[in-house]
Amino acid sequence: xxxxxxxxxxxxxxxxxxxxxxxxxxxxxxxxxxxxxxxxxxxxxxxxxxxxxxxxxxxxxxxxxxxxxxxxxxxxxxxxxxxxxxxxxxxxxxxxxxxxxxxxxxxxxxxxxxxxxxxxxxxxxxxxxxxxxxxxxxxxxxxxxxxxxxxxxxxxxxxxxxxxxxx
Amino acid sequence: xxxxxxxxxxxxxxxxxxxxxxxxxxxxxxxxxxxxxxxxxxxxxxxxxxxxxxxxxxxxxxxxxxxxxxxxxxxxxxxxx
Numbered sequence: 001x002x003x004x005x006x007x008x009x010x011x012x013x014x015x016x017x018x019x020x021x022x023x024x025x026x027x028x029x030x031x032x033x034x035x036x037x038x039x040x041x042x043x044x045x046x047x048x049x050x051x052x053x054x055x056x057x058x059x060x061x062x063x064x065x066x067x068x069x070x071x072x073x074x075x076x077x078x079x080x081x082x083x084x085x086x087x088x089x090x091x092x093x094x095x096x097x098x099x100x101x102x103x104x105x106x107x108x109x110x111x112x113x114x115x116x117x118x119x120x121x122x123x124x125x126x127x128x129x130x131x132x133x134x135x136x137x138x139x140x141x142x143x144x145x146x147x148x149x150x151x152x153x154x155x156x157x158x159x160x161x162x163x164x165x166x167x
Numbered sequence: 168x169x170x171x172x173x174x175x176x177x178x179x180x181x182x183x184x185x186x187x188x189x190x191x192x193x194x195x196x197x198x199x200x201x202x203x204x205x206x207x208x209x210x211x212x213x214x215x216x217x218x219x220x221x222x223x224x225x226x227x228x229x230x231x232x233x234x235x236x237x238x239x240x241x242x243x244x245x246x247x248x
Binding site for chain 1: 170193204205206207208223224225226228229231232233235
């Protein structure tokens, strides 16, 4: 997400995000690749909020959508690290991460779907935001894989990927 | 919309509106568990574990929607509108 104008209060942006994290668990190194997670970015009176839809059990905020997304991204990684502390094995970690990611926030999901409809009917807003657009029904998945040390690359340090507008 | 809500009022709301919930704290955050599901990263507040701290309302709005807590019940304790 590049610098965007701060939307009017009440504006809701349906976002899809793809994140990759590499982290240490208890006895394993793991890569988590979350594809087309869903979040709703809402401009509230107290700033921009990123409400998780999938994963639904988290939210983050910032002064503007860019800052809110940055906080959301950091919170996502921090939760993965917390889950790594909780899990005693790779299989347990994979189950915890999968449950976390797939647990939908039903209230925000309804608002996310409404925001998709609104975005489709107002191309000017999408154009002004300068965020790439992808189909709202892009398939969502989470991949948790043991990382063999021979396959560790310096690129694994690059965890952040750009979010996209769901339309 | 109140940008902050008192954490004590949140616990009172959950006691009444999400009976049976559990809360667990780490160094900086609360996790709320109910029905096999977890809501994560509610801040402990700017002053750590002191009593009656405030948290940003958005975290609680999201929590309410995650567990689909009855909004009329929530309004008896918190202003999240």
